[in-house]
Amino acid sequence: MPGCRIFVSGDEAVAEAVRLARPHVISAYPITPQTVVVERISDFVEDGSLKSEYLHVESEHSAMSAALGAAAVGARTFTATSSQGLLYMAELLPYVSGARFPIVMMNANRTLATPWALLSDHRDSLSQIDSGWIQVYCEDAQEALDMIIQAYRIAEDPRVMAPIMVNLDGFLLTHTYEMVELPGQEEVDAFLPPYRTGNKMDLDDPKTVCYAAMDEYMEFHMKQELDMRKAPAVIAEVDRAFGDRFGRSYGGMVEPYRCEDAEVVLLTLGTVTGTARVVVDAMREEGHRVGLAKLRFMRPFPRQEILEIAGRVKAMGVIDKDISVGYEGIVFTNVNSSVCDLASPPPRINFIGGLGGRNISKGHVRGMFGQLLKLAGGEGMERIQFINVGCEHNG
């Protein structure tokens, strides 16, 4: 099938990408706002356009466990989840990454109960950044589609061999319709060769996987970390190769936007980037030297890229749609641990917003830039600020 343009939601774009990536085994359990992905994939299996084994499992724990079993015999696998489901399968995340199985999972970012809420923030995925999974965050449906395809190539690269979680903001991206370029199957097949690995159980060469280790445990994980450090180069390489073939690339670990001569820069994750872009353009028109940097990956963490940007600016803001209660936003903590290596790091503000799907509007982003410009001008600012809240917060 040749490429074409289609009008789809983020969830549907993911399903289309999964069809193009041809996983052998798909196992999934429904949860809003991921459900459309598993429904569409079921349709593809039913109509024969995707020849995968589709397992209707009884929980997210089993969804990832079945993917683990399939990956253990060398199958390419896919699953998708969100929120409570991601936490329900949490036991499996280090299990899979420790076994070095390149499972690709879509996560529809949704907040965590309680209180129960359906809308999007990043508390679910960010609670799992230490699980050994690569984490990428998408801005729009096209990037989501492209990243599912790229994810398989990155994850299965023998230099990396790590599972990947592709994150889409729930509803904001999963349920928003956009025109999307759908690549042709032959092109995708040429970009993404079949998965071959020696890291599997094999009838011709029997092996044990997921064993126990006492003395070697530390070395296994040191090796995992050393390989993960190679991932940024592989991510950049795959991004370029994708660009060469399909004409779209995303800048690897971080996509800076109008950062060249910026005085202040705002760091974003996911769809809020789109809002921030518009604000940056408007404020540039007005003569303010503002820019933004879209963090595409949270693991591996784009330390180098952040250092380069931080070294050039007078103030830096980090939007966190999450909070590590008792401290600060999780992205902020990670950014801080990178920039503290600079001789004189720029002052920083953590903007915590969007929890439980609370809107972050252009006006709010403009307000953030206003605060950052004041900070750059030497004014003292509160280090952690809650955005768009309905109650007083006692600083």
Added chain:
Amino acid sequence: MATNARELTNTEFLYGHRACAGCGGSLALRLAMKVLGPRTFVAIPANCMSAVSFLYPQISFTTNAMISPFPATGAVLSGIEAGARALGFKDYSVVGFAGDGGTADIGIQALSGAIDRGDRVIYVCYDNEAYMNTGIQKSGLTPFGSRTTTSPAGRNIPGAAGRKKDMFEIVAAHGIEYAATASIGYLEDFLKKIGKAARCRTTSYIHVLSPCATGWGFPVEQTVEMGKEAVDCGLWVLAEYEDEEFVLNRKPKEFSCVGDYLKKQARFKHLKEKEVEFITANRDKKWEKILKNWKA
């Protein structure tokens, strides 16, 4: 597929493990593997059997094998089977060996899902009647009156209070293609059942009573005898569920003494006459139901 002592292969597929002397579970696994043969994928969750046979680099399985997460045996087996199917493998078996806790408690959801999907996997529960790997704690299959480290027998509590979930009937209630109970006291019967399970086209389940010298508290040379006596005194029943019917495999002419069986084990030493009578009465009730409803 040889399932009797005379024809069983001399090749070992599980050896060099670190199980205690007098371990019924490891005997069940070792012999089941001889029936299933070299083209077998094994998944074992966290339990005694994985703890004693998967310590890198001294791996005790010669076939393909993996440790599955404790709650996930059924799902991991499904995944292996789906992967093997999708990749076009031919002539292989997929088997899981989970303990009683890994089956009846934390793993019951994944097991239920696998049977519901009808994936072609063999699920073996080796039942040593407690969480042994973590130090003899009570599971949903610990029988009434049993002393464990979490059901201590003292003045107020006479050991475990549960009745031992009936996993065989729970599994059968799914409409599974084949399920059976077995005991390492009757090995040929067990092996025959493993052979039958291997020939199934969908999910099969074997529940094998596997006495544990360490956890039950009996001399290590009496393991097989203990497995026999559990059947002979009627507390454990050998049966099959096939073609949607329950079939009783062994009906002792006369039960041996329940009290004698219990008193040989440290875990039941504290039981008083009245508790032994209660256990015996429950046995009789169960048998009454079996004789009325099951094919003999």
